[in-house]
Amino acid sequence: MPNVANILAIFRRELRSYFNSPVAYVVIVVFLAIIGWFFTSNLFLMNIASLRVVFELVPLVLLFFVPAITMRLLAEEKKSGTLELLTTKPVRDGEIILGKFLAAWILLAAALLPTLIYVITLLVLGAPDPGPIVTGYLGLLLMGAVTIGIGLFASSITENQIVAFIIGFLIILVFFLMDKVLMYVPEGLASTIEFLGIDYHFGNIARGVVDSRDVIYFLSLLTFSLCCATVSLERRKW
Protein backbone atom coordinates (compact mmCIF):
# COMPACT_ATOMS: atom_id res chain seq x y z
CA MET A 1 0.00 0.00 0.00
CA PRO A 2 1.67 3.26 -1.05
CA ASN A 3 2.01 5.87 1.63
CA VAL A 4 0.01 8.87 0.42
CA ALA A 5 1.73 11.28 2.81
CA ASN A 6 5.12 10.42 1.29
CA ILE A 7 3.79 10.91 -2.22
CA LEU A 8 2.37 14.30 -1.23
CA ALA A 9 5.64 15.35 0.42
CA ILE A 10 7.58 14.59 -2.73
CA PHE A 11 4.89 16.16 -4.90
CA ARG A 12 4.99 19.42 -2.93
CA ARG A 13 8.77 19.64 -3.03
CA GLU A 14 8.87 19.06 -6.79
CA LEU A 15 6.13 21.54 -7.49
CA ARG A 16 7.80 24.18 -5.34
CA SER A 17 11.08 23.48 -7.07
CA TYR A 18 9.39 24.13 -10.44
CA PHE A 19 8.01 27.45 -9.30
CA ASN A 20 11.14 28.49 -7.39
CA SER A 21 13.19 28.28 -10.57
CA PRO A 22 12.56 29.93 -13.93
CA VAL A 23 11.63 26.52 -15.42
CA ALA A 24 7.91 26.74 -14.76
CA TYR A 25 7.54 30.34 -15.88
CA VAL A 26 9.57 30.02 -19.08
CA VAL A 27 7.78 26.84 -20.06
CA ILE A 28 4.31 28.22 -19.30
CA VAL A 29 4.93 31.49 -21.13
CA VAL A 30 6.25 29.75 -24.23
CA PHE A 31 3.37 27.28 -24.14
CA LEU A 32 0.78 30.04 -23.85
CA ALA A 33 2.41 32.12 -26.57
CA ILE A 34 2.25 29.26 -29.04
CA ILE A 35 -1.31 28.26 -28.14
CA GLY A 36 -2.34 31.93 -28.20
CA TRP A 37 -1.03 32.32 -31.71
CA PHE A 38 -2.98 29.30 -32.96
CA PHE A 39 -6.09 30.45 -31.19
CA THR A 40 -6.13 34.07 -32.30
CA SER A 41 -5.12 33.42 -35.89
CA ASN A 42 -7.90 30.86 -36.14
CA LEU A 43 -10.51 32.99 -34.44
CA PHE A 44 -9.91 36.34 -36.08
CA LEU A 45 -8.68 35.33 -39.50
CA MET A 46 -11.11 32.53 -40.14
CA ASN A 47 -13.96 33.69 -37.95
CA ILE A 48 -14.61 30.27 -36.42
CA ALA A 49 -15.71 30.11 -32.78
CA SER A 50 -14.11 26.77 -31.99
CA LEU A 51 -11.06 25.36 -30.26
CA ARG A 52 -10.73 22.56 -32.80
CA VAL A 53 -7.58 23.92 -34.41
CA VAL A 54 -6.05 24.50 -30.99
CA PHE A 55 -6.75 20.94 -29.91
CA GLU A 56 -5.27 19.66 -33.16
CA LEU A 57 -2.01 21.50 -32.53
CA VAL A 58 -1.56 21.17 -28.77
CA PRO A 59 -0.35 17.54 -29.01
CA LEU A 60 2.47 18.77 -31.21
CA VAL A 61 3.39 21.37 -28.60
CA LEU A 62 3.26 18.75 -25.83
CA LEU A 63 5.80 16.73 -27.78
CA PHE A 64 8.40 19.39 -26.93
CA PHE A 65 6.89 20.77 -23.77
CA VAL A 66 6.56 17.55 -21.75
CA PRO A 67 10.14 16.25 -22.08
CA ALA A 68 11.30 19.73 -21.11
CA ILE A 69 9.44 19.60 -17.81
CA THR A 70 10.17 15.96 -17.01
CA MET A 71 13.84 15.75 -18.00
CA ARG A 72 15.18 16.98 -14.69
CA LEU A 73 12.86 15.06 -12.38
CA LEU A 74 15.12 12.07 -11.77
CA ALA A 75 18.21 12.77 -13.87
CA GLU A 76 19.10 15.78 -11.75
CA GLU A 77 18.70 13.88 -8.50
CA LYS A 78 20.85 11.08 -9.84
CA LYS A 79 23.57 13.46 -10.91
CA SER A 80 23.66 15.51 -7.71
CA GLY A 81 23.40 12.43 -5.50
CA THR A 82 20.24 13.56 -3.73
CA LEU A 83 18.50 10.42 -4.99
CA GLU A 84 20.54 8.55 -2.42
CA LEU A 85 18.99 10.72 0.29
CA LEU A 86 15.53 9.80 -0.95
CA THR A 87 16.15 6.08 -1.34
CA THR A 88 17.62 5.78 2.15
CA LYS A 89 14.57 7.45 3.68
CA PRO A 90 11.61 5.19 4.51
CA VAL A 91 10.04 5.90 1.12
CA ARG A 92 9.26 3.36 -1.59
CA ASP A 93 10.58 3.87 -5.10
CA GLY A 94 7.04 3.85 -6.46
CA GLU A 95 6.11 6.69 -4.11
CA ILE A 96 9.00 8.78 -5.45
CA ILE A 97 7.80 8.18 -9.00
CA LEU A 98 4.16 9.00 -8.20
CA GLY A 99 5.05 12.20 -6.34
CA LYS A 100 7.18 13.44 -9.19
CA PHE A 101 4.61 12.45 -11.77
CA LEU A 102 1.90 14.41 -9.96
CA ALA A 103 4.08 17.52 -9.74
CA ALA A 104 4.75 17.54 -13.48
CA TRP A 105 1.09 16.85 -14.21
CA ILE A 106 -0.07 19.73 -12.05
CA LEU A 107 2.46 22.00 -13.77
CA LEU A 108 0.96 20.98 -17.09
CA ALA A 109 -2.53 21.67 -15.75
CA ALA A 110 -1.29 25.06 -14.52
CA ALA A 111 -0.07 25.80 -18.03
CA LEU A 112 -3.45 24.83 -19.46
CA LEU A 113 -5.42 26.84 -16.93
CA PRO A 114 -4.86 30.30 -18.51
CA THR A 115 -6.13 28.94 -21.84
CA LEU A 116 -9.61 28.91 -20.26
CA ILE A 117 -9.57 32.62 -21.14
CA TYR A 118 -9.89 31.55 -24.76
CA VAL A 119 -12.91 29.48 -23.83
CA ILE A 120 -14.49 32.47 -22.13
CA THR A 121 -13.68 34.64 -25.14
CA LEU A 122 -15.41 32.12 -27.38
CA LEU A 123 -18.45 32.00 -25.14
CA VAL A 124 -18.67 35.78 -25.28
CA LEU A 125 -18.11 36.14 -29.00
CA GLY A 126 -19.98 33.16 -30.31
CA ALA A 127 -21.82 29.99 -29.43
CA PRO A 128 -19.30 27.16 -29.46
CA ASP A 129 -20.33 23.56 -28.89
CA PRO A 130 -19.34 22.95 -25.24
CA GLY A 131 -19.00 19.16 -25.59
CA PRO A 132 -15.76 19.01 -27.61
CA ILE A 133 -14.23 21.75 -25.46
CA VAL A 134 -14.78 19.87 -22.21
CA THR A 135 -13.64 16.56 -23.64
CA GLY A 136 -10.77 18.29 -25.41
CA TYR A 137 -9.42 19.46 -22.07
CA LEU A 138 -9.99 16.01 -20.59
CA GLY A 139 -8.10 14.52 -23.52
CA LEU A 140 -5.23 16.96 -23.04
CA LEU A 141 -4.94 16.04 -19.37
CA LEU A 142 -4.96 12.32 -20.21
CA MET A 143 -2.49 12.71 -23.01
CA GLY A 144 -0.36 14.95 -20.81
CA ALA A 145 -0.35 12.30 -18.09
CA VAL A 146 0.81 9.60 -20.49
CA THR A 147 3.54 11.73 -22.03
CA ILE A 148 4.72 12.80 -18.57
CA GLY A 149 4.93 9.13 -17.58
CA ILE A 150 7.09 8.49 -20.64
CA GLY A 151 9.23 11.56 -19.92
CA LEU A 152 9.68 10.45 -16.32
CA PHE A 153 10.84 7.05 -17.50
CA ALA A 154 13.33 8.74 -19.85
CA SER A 155 14.59 10.79 -16.92
CA SER A 156 15.04 7.67 -14.81
CA ILE A 157 17.43 5.93 -17.18
CA THR A 158 20.13 8.58 -17.33
CA GLU A 159 21.74 11.24 -15.19
CA ASN A 160 22.09 13.61 -18.12
CA GLN A 161 19.11 15.93 -18.58
CA ILE A 162 19.75 16.50 -22.29
CA VAL A 163 19.79 12.76 -22.90
CA ALA A 164 16.59 12.46 -20.86
CA PHE A 165 14.96 15.14 -23.02
CA ILE A 166 15.96 13.50 -26.28
CA ILE A 167 14.94 9.99 -25.24
CA GLY A 168 11.62 11.26 -23.87
CA PHE A 169 11.01 13.23 -27.04
CA LEU A 170 11.79 10.25 -29.26
CA ILE A 171 9.53 7.82 -27.40
CA ILE A 172 6.65 10.29 -27.39
CA LEU A 173 7.32 11.01 -31.09
CA VAL A 174 7.01 7.32 -31.91
CA PHE A 175 3.60 7.11 -30.20
CA PHE A 176 2.61 10.41 -31.79
CA LEU A 177 3.49 9.30 -35.32
CA MET A 178 1.91 5.85 -35.14
CA ASP A 179 -1.45 6.84 -36.60
CA LYS A 180 0.25 9.02 -39.22
CA VAL A 181 2.40 6.40 -40.91
CA LEU A 182 -0.35 3.91 -41.61
CA MET A 183 0.19 4.06 -45.34
CA TYR A 184 3.67 2.59 -44.87
CA VAL A 185 2.66 -0.41 -42.77
CA PRO A 186 1.16 -3.71 -43.97
CA GLU A 187 -2.61 -3.62 -44.06
CA GLY A 188 -3.02 -6.37 -41.47
CA LEU A 189 -1.07 -4.35 -38.92
CA ALA A 190 -2.60 -0.99 -39.69
CA SER A 191 -5.44 -1.10 -37.20
CA THR A 192 -3.15 -2.29 -34.39
CA ILE A 193 -0.62 0.42 -35.09
CA GLU A 194 -3.35 3.00 -35.28
CA PHE A 195 -4.72 1.85 -31.94
CA LEU A 196 -1.29 2.38 -30.34
CA GLY A 197 -1.09 5.95 -31.64
CA ILE A 198 -1.49 8.54 -28.94
CA ASP A 199 -2.88 11.21 -31.25
CA TYR A 200 -5.54 8.82 -32.59
CA HIS A 201 -7.07 8.39 -29.13
CA PHE A 202 -6.72 12.07 -28.33
CA GLY A 203 -8.46 12.89 -31.59
CA ASN A 204 -11.34 10.60 -30.65
CA ILE A 205 -11.81 12.23 -27.28
CA ALA A 206 -11.35 15.78 -28.61
CA ARG A 207 -14.18 15.18 -31.05
CA GLY A 208 -16.50 15.12 -28.07
CA VAL A 209 -16.93 11.40 -27.49
CA VAL A 210 -15.39 9.89 -24.39
CA ASP A 211 -15.12 6.24 -25.28
CA SER A 212 -13.95 3.80 -22.61
CA ARG A 213 -11.50 2.32 -25.13
CA ASP A 214 -9.63 5.61 -25.39
CA VAL A 215 -9.66 6.18 -21.64
CA ILE A 216 -8.43 2.64 -21.00
CA TYR A 217 -5.70 3.13 -23.58
CA PHE A 218 -4.43 6.24 -21.82
CA LEU A 219 -4.68 4.75 -18.34
CA SER A 220 -2.92 1.54 -19.29
CA LEU A 221 -0.12 3.34 -21.13
CA LEU A 222 0.26 5.65 -18.13
CA THR A 223 0.44 2.72 -15.69
CA PHE A 224 2.91 0.96 -17.94
CA SER A 225 5.21 3.97 -18.23
CA LEU A 226 5.14 4.64 -14.47
CA CYS A 227 5.93 0.98 -13.80
CA CYS A 228 8.84 1.18 -16.23
CA ALA A 229 10.12 4.28 -14.43
CA THR A 230 9.84 2.54 -11.04
CA VAL A 231 11.63 -0.55 -12.28
CA SER A 232 14.30 1.62 -13.83
CA LEU A 233 14.79 3.37 -10.47
CA GLU A 234 15.04 0.01 -8.76
CA ARG A 235 17.63 -1.07 -11.27
CA ARG A 236 20.38 0.13 -8.90
CA LYS A 237 19.43 -2.90 -6.81
CA TRP A 238 20.12 -5.46 -9.53
Add this chain to the structure above:
Amino acid sequence: MAIAVRNLTKTYNGQPAVDDISFDVRTGEILGFLGPNGAGKTTTMKIITCHMPPTGGTVEVDGLDIFDHSLAVRRKIGYLPEMNPLYMDMNVLDYLAYSAELHGIRGSAATGRIREMVHLCGLESVHFKDIGELSKGFRQRVGLAQAMIHDPEVLILDEPTSGLDPNQIVEIRHLIRQLGQAKTVILSTHILPEVQATCDRVIIINDGKLVADGSPEQLQRQYQSGESLTVELKTPSTDPLQELAPKLRVLAHVNAVTLAAHERGVARFDLAVEKGQDVREAAFRLAVSEGWIVLEMHRRVTTLEEVFHKLTTA
Protein backbone atom coordinates in the same frame (compact mmCIF):
# COMPACT_ATOMS: atom_id res chain seq x y z
CA MET B 1 20.86 -0.74 18.52
CA ALA B 2 23.37 -3.26 17.29
CA ILE B 3 24.37 -3.80 13.69
CA ALA B 4 25.52 -7.22 12.53
CA VAL B 5 27.27 -7.53 9.18
CA ARG B 6 27.85 -11.10 8.04
CA ASN B 7 29.94 -12.22 5.06
CA LEU B 8 28.99 -9.11 3.13
CA THR B 9 30.00 -9.24 -0.52
CA LYS B 10 29.31 -6.83 -3.34
CA THR B 11 30.58 -7.24 -6.87
CA TYR B 12 30.36 -4.72 -9.68
CA ASN B 13 30.59 -6.43 -13.06
CA GLY B 14 32.39 -9.36 -11.51
CA GLN B 15 34.88 -7.12 -9.66
CA PRO B 16 34.51 -7.47 -5.91
CA ALA B 17 34.19 -4.10 -4.18
CA VAL B 18 33.43 -5.64 -0.81
CA ASP B 19 34.73 -9.13 -0.22
CA ASP B 20 33.31 -11.24 2.58
CA ILE B 21 33.30 -8.68 5.38
CA SER B 22 31.86 -9.50 8.81
CA PHE B 23 31.73 -7.23 11.82
CA ASP B 24 29.46 -6.11 14.63
CA VAL B 25 28.73 -2.66 15.91
CA ARG B 26 27.49 -2.55 19.47
CA THR B 27 24.89 -0.15 20.80
CA GLY B 28 26.30 3.24 21.70
CA GLU B 29 29.59 2.65 19.98
CA ILE B 30 31.30 5.09 17.61
CA LEU B 31 32.92 2.97 14.97
CA GLY B 32 35.59 4.39 12.69
CA PHE B 33 35.60 2.87 9.25
CA LEU B 34 39.01 3.27 7.67
CA GLY B 35 40.49 2.35 4.36
CA PRO B 36 42.12 3.89 1.33
CA ASN B 37 39.91 5.36 -1.38
CA GLY B 38 38.15 2.60 -3.27
CA ALA B 39 38.52 0.08 -0.45
CA GLY B 40 34.77 -0.47 -0.21
CA LYS B 41 33.80 1.84 2.66
CA THR B 42 31.12 3.73 0.76
CA THR B 43 29.76 0.54 -0.79
CA THR B 44 29.37 -1.05 2.64
CA MET B 45 27.57 2.03 3.93
CA LYS B 46 25.25 2.15 0.93
CA ILE B 47 24.31 -1.44 1.61
CA ILE B 48 23.64 -0.90 5.33
CA THR B 49 21.45 2.12 4.52
CA CYS B 50 19.40 0.07 2.01
CA HIS B 51 20.44 2.11 -1.01
CA MET B 52 21.51 -1.05 -2.76
CA PRO B 53 21.47 -4.71 -1.86
CA PRO B 54 24.58 -6.86 -1.36
CA THR B 55 25.58 -9.56 -3.82
CA GLY B 56 25.96 -11.93 -0.88
CA GLY B 57 25.81 -11.94 2.89
CA THR B 58 23.41 -10.27 5.29
CA VAL B 59 23.14 -7.14 7.38
CA GLU B 60 20.88 -6.89 10.40
CA VAL B 61 20.10 -3.66 12.17
CA ASP B 62 18.62 -4.31 15.59
CA GLY B 63 17.80 -7.83 14.46
CA LEU B 64 15.96 -6.63 11.33
CA ASP B 65 17.26 -7.79 7.99
CA ILE B 66 17.94 -4.90 5.59
CA PHE B 67 16.24 -6.75 2.78
CA ASP B 68 13.12 -8.13 4.46
CA HIS B 69 12.45 -5.07 6.63
CA SER B 70 13.92 -2.37 4.46
CA LEU B 71 11.50 0.40 5.45
CA ALA B 72 11.78 -0.38 9.17
CA VAL B 73 15.58 -0.36 8.96
CA ARG B 74 15.58 2.94 7.07
CA ARG B 75 13.44 4.47 9.81
CA LYS B 76 16.14 3.66 12.36
CA ILE B 77 19.04 5.01 10.34
CA GLY B 78 20.22 8.56 9.77
CA TYR B 79 22.58 8.80 6.83
CA LEU B 80 24.96 11.43 5.60
CA PRO B 81 26.16 10.29 2.15
CA GLU B 82 29.59 10.96 0.75
CA MET B 83 29.93 14.47 -0.76
CA ASN B 84 26.83 15.48 1.24
CA PRO B 85 24.29 15.88 -1.57
CA LEU B 86 21.64 18.53 -0.82
CA TYR B 87 18.88 20.34 -2.68
CA MET B 88 20.62 23.61 -3.47
CA ASP B 89 17.37 25.42 -4.33
CA MET B 90 15.70 24.79 -0.96
CA ASN B 91 16.18 26.86 2.14
CA VAL B 92 17.42 25.21 5.31
CA LEU B 93 14.08 25.11 7.13
CA ASP B 94 12.16 23.82 4.11
CA TYR B 95 14.74 21.14 3.56
CA LEU B 96 14.63 19.98 7.18
CA ALA B 97 10.82 20.02 7.06
CA TYR B 98 10.93 17.88 3.92
CA SER B 99 13.32 15.41 5.54
CA ALA B 100 11.10 15.23 8.63
CA GLU B 101 8.02 14.69 6.49
CA LEU B 102 9.60 11.79 4.64
CA HIS B 103 10.26 10.24 8.03
CA GLY B 104 6.60 10.63 8.91
CA ILE B 105 7.19 13.47 11.38
CA ARG B 106 4.55 16.15 10.82
CA GLY B 107 2.84 19.09 12.44
CA SER B 108 4.03 20.36 15.80
CA ALA B 109 6.32 17.36 16.33
CA ALA B 110 8.16 18.34 13.15
CA THR B 111 8.40 21.99 14.18
CA GLY B 112 9.89 20.93 17.50
CA ARG B 113 12.44 18.58 15.95
CA ILE B 114 13.46 21.15 13.34
CA ARG B 115 13.97 23.82 16.01
CA GLU B 116 16.03 21.37 18.04
CA MET B 117 18.22 20.43 15.08
CA VAL B 118 18.73 24.04 14.04
CA HIS B 119 19.87 24.79 17.57
CA LEU B 120 22.01 21.68 17.97
CA CYS B 121 23.78 22.12 14.64
CA GLY B 122 24.20 25.87 15.02
CA LEU B 123 22.08 26.81 12.01
CA GLU B 124 20.18 29.74 13.58
CA SER B 125 21.96 32.38 11.52
CA VAL B 126 21.27 30.71 8.18
CA HIS B 127 17.91 28.98 8.52
CA PHE B 128 16.18 31.15 5.90
CA LYS B 129 19.01 30.95 3.39
CA ASP B 130 19.05 28.71 0.35
CA ILE B 131 21.39 25.77 0.86
CA GLY B 132 23.19 26.72 -2.36
CA GLU B 133 24.32 29.97 -0.73
CA LEU B 134 25.86 28.31 2.31
CA SER B 135 29.53 27.65 2.95
CA LYS B 136 30.76 24.10 3.02
CA GLY B 137 30.87 24.01 6.80
CA PHE B 138 27.24 25.06 7.09
CA ARG B 139 26.22 22.61 4.39
CA GLN B 140 27.85 19.84 6.36
CA ARG B 141 25.85 20.87 9.41
CA VAL B 142 22.66 20.86 7.34
CA GLY B 143 23.60 17.34 6.21
CA LEU B 144 24.04 16.26 9.82
CA ALA B 145 20.80 17.96 10.89
CA GLN B 146 18.99 16.13 8.08
CA ALA B 147 20.48 12.80 9.16
CA MET B 148 19.44 13.42 12.77
CA ILE B 149 15.98 14.87 12.15
CA HIS B 150 14.08 11.73 13.15
CA ASP B 151 16.30 11.05 16.17
CA PRO B 152 17.63 7.81 14.66
CA GLU B 153 19.24 5.17 16.78
CA VAL B 154 21.94 4.60 14.18
CA LEU B 155 23.95 7.30 12.43
CA ILE B 156 25.96 6.46 9.34
CA LEU B 157 28.29 9.22 8.22
CA ASP B 158 30.37 8.88 5.08
CA GLU B 159 33.38 11.17 5.32
CA PRO B 160 31.61 13.85 7.35
CA THR B 161 34.64 16.13 7.52
CA SER B 162 36.00 15.93 3.99
CA GLY B 163 36.68 19.30 2.41
CA LEU B 164 36.34 21.29 5.63
CA ASP B 165 38.93 23.63 7.08
CA PRO B 166 40.68 22.64 10.33
CA ASN B 167 38.39 24.75 12.52
CA GLN B 168 35.27 23.30 10.92
CA ILE B 169 36.69 19.80 11.29
CA VAL B 170 37.06 20.35 15.02
CA GLU B 171 33.48 21.69 15.22
CA ILE B 172 31.96 18.80 13.27
CA ARG B 173 33.99 16.29 15.23
CA HIS B 174 32.75 17.83 18.43
CA LEU B 175 29.20 17.72 17.13
CA ILE B 176 29.51 14.05 16.22
CA ARG B 177 30.90 13.26 19.67
CA GLN B 178 28.02 15.10 21.25
CA LEU B 179 25.35 13.53 19.05
CA GLY B 180 26.95 10.12 19.24
CA GLN B 181 26.64 9.78 22.99
CA ALA B 182 23.37 7.91 22.90
CA LYS B 183 23.63 6.49 19.41
CA THR B 184 25.38 3.86 17.41
CA VAL B 185 27.59 5.65 14.92
CA ILE B 186 29.51 4.39 11.92
CA LEU B 187 31.87 6.99 10.58
CA SER B 188 34.08 6.59 7.54
CA THR B 189 37.11 8.72 7.02
CA HIS B 190 40.67 8.67 5.93
CA ILE B 191 41.77 11.34 8.36
CA LEU B 192 43.41 9.28 11.06
CA PRO B 193 43.66 11.80 13.91
CA GLU B 194 39.91 12.09 13.55
CA VAL B 195 39.51 8.44 14.40
CA GLN B 196 41.70 8.77 17.44
CA ALA B 197 39.71 11.81 18.52
CA THR B 198 36.22 10.45 18.01
CA CYS B 199 36.05 6.68 17.72
CA ASP B 200 35.78 3.91 20.28
CA ARG B 201 36.63 1.27 17.77
CA VAL B 202 38.26 1.08 14.37
CA ILE B 203 37.79 -1.19 11.41
CA ILE B 204 40.29 -1.04 8.59
CA ILE B 205 39.39 -2.44 5.21
CA ASN B 206 41.60 -2.74 2.18
CA ASP B 207 40.64 -4.01 -1.27
CA GLY B 208 37.23 -4.98 0.05
CA LYS B 209 38.66 -7.12 2.84
CA LEU B 210 38.66 -6.55 6.56
CA VAL B 211 42.25 -6.23 7.75
CA ALA B 212 41.94 -4.94 11.30
CA ASP B 213 39.30 -4.54 14.01
CA GLY B 214 39.88 -3.07 17.48
CA SER B 215 40.18 0.09 19.53
CA PRO B 216 42.74 2.63 18.28
CA GLU B 217 44.99 1.78 21.26
CA GLN B 218 44.67 -1.95 20.65
CA LEU B 219 45.65 -1.58 17.03
CA GLN B 220 48.61 0.55 17.90
CA ARG B 221 49.80 -2.00 20.42
CA GLN B 222 49.16 -4.92 18.12
CA TYR B 223 51.07 -3.55 15.18
CA GLN B 224 53.84 -1.94 17.15
CA SER B 225 57.26 -3.04 15.99
CA GLY B 226 59.05 -1.37 18.88
CA GLU B 227 59.29 1.99 20.49
CA SER B 228 61.80 4.66 19.92
CA LEU B 229 63.17 7.29 22.21
CA THR B 230 64.52 10.59 20.97
CA VAL B 231 67.11 12.28 23.18
CA GLU B 232 68.60 15.70 22.54
CA LEU B 233 71.81 16.41 24.45
CA LYS B 234 73.96 19.49 24.78
CA THR B 235 77.57 18.41 24.67
CA PRO B 236 80.92 20.03 23.94
CA SER B 237 82.01 16.85 22.18
CA THR B 238 82.90 17.29 18.50
CA ASP B 239 82.24 13.66 17.64
CA PRO B 240 79.17 12.55 19.59
CA LEU B 241 78.70 9.45 17.46
CA GLN B 242 82.03 8.06 18.68
CA GLU B 243 82.02 9.46 22.18
CA LEU B 244 78.38 9.43 23.34
CA ALA B 245 76.59 6.83 21.27
CA PRO B 246 78.41 3.75 22.62
CA LYS B 247 77.50 4.76 26.17
CA LEU B 248 73.83 5.04 25.23
CA ARG B 249 74.00 1.77 23.36
CA VAL B 250 74.99 -0.21 26.44
CA LEU B 251 71.83 0.81 28.33
CA ALA B 252 69.54 -2.16 28.96
CA HIS B 253 66.85 -2.82 26.25
CA VAL B 254 68.41 -0.40 23.75
CA ASN B 255 68.85 -2.16 20.43
CA ALA B 256 70.44 0.55 18.34
CA VAL B 257 71.51 4.17 18.52
CA THR B 258 71.60 6.54 15.60
CA LEU B 259 72.72 10.13 15.48
CA ALA B 260 69.89 12.05 13.88
CA ALA B 261 71.46 15.52 13.98
CA HIS B 262 74.46 17.31 15.36
CA GLU B 263 74.58 21.06 15.26
CA ARG B 264 76.13 23.79 17.42
CA GLY B 265 76.98 21.48 20.26
CA VAL B 266 73.56 19.80 20.33
CA ALA B 267 73.36 16.13 19.42
CA ARG B 268 70.11 14.35 18.73
CA PHE B 269 69.98 10.59 19.08
CA ASP B 270 67.30 8.11 18.14
CA LEU B 271 67.30 5.04 20.35
CA ALA B 272 65.50 1.92 19.17
CA VAL B 273 64.02 0.35 22.26
CA GLU B 274 62.60 -3.12 22.81
CA LYS B 275 58.83 -3.36 22.64
CA GLY B 276 57.14 -2.40 25.88
CA GLN B 277 60.29 -1.13 27.61
CA ASP B 278 60.79 2.33 29.05
CA VAL B 279 64.42 3.45 29.17
CA ARG B 280 63.86 7.12 29.90
CA GLU B 281 64.95 6.89 33.51
CA ALA B 282 68.13 4.99 32.67
CA ALA B 283 68.94 7.47 29.93
CA PHE B 284 68.43 10.37 32.31
CA ARG B 285 70.68 8.83 34.99
CA LEU B 286 73.35 8.19 32.39
CA ALA B 287 73.18 11.80 31.23
CA VAL B 288 73.49 13.04 34.82
CA SER B 289 76.47 10.85 35.58
CA GLU B 290 78.17 11.87 32.33
CA GLY B 291 77.37 15.54 32.81
CA TRP B 292 75.32 15.82 29.57
CA ILE B 293 72.58 18.37 29.55
CA VAL B 294 69.26 16.88 28.46
CA LEU B 295 67.41 19.39 26.30
CA GLU B 296 64.66 17.10 25.16
CA MET B 297 63.58 13.53 25.55
CA HIS B 298 60.43 11.91 24.21
CA ARG B 299 59.05 8.50 23.44
CA ARG B 300 57.48 7.82 20.12
CA VAL B 301 55.00 4.94 19.78
CA THR B 302 53.55 3.55 16.58
CA THR B 303 50.87 5.91 15.33
CA LEU B 304 47.62 4.88 13.75
CA GLU B 305 49.03 6.30 10.50
CA GLU B 306 51.77 3.71 10.59
CA VAL B 307 49.33 0.92 11.39
CA PHE B 308 47.11 2.07 8.54
CA HIS B 309 50.02 2.32 6.14
CA LYS B 310 51.30 -1.09 7.09
CA LEU B 311 47.92 -2.76 6.66
CA THR B 312 46.83 -1.12 3.45
CA THR B 313 50.01 -1.25 1.40
CA ALA B 314 50.78 -4.93 1.43
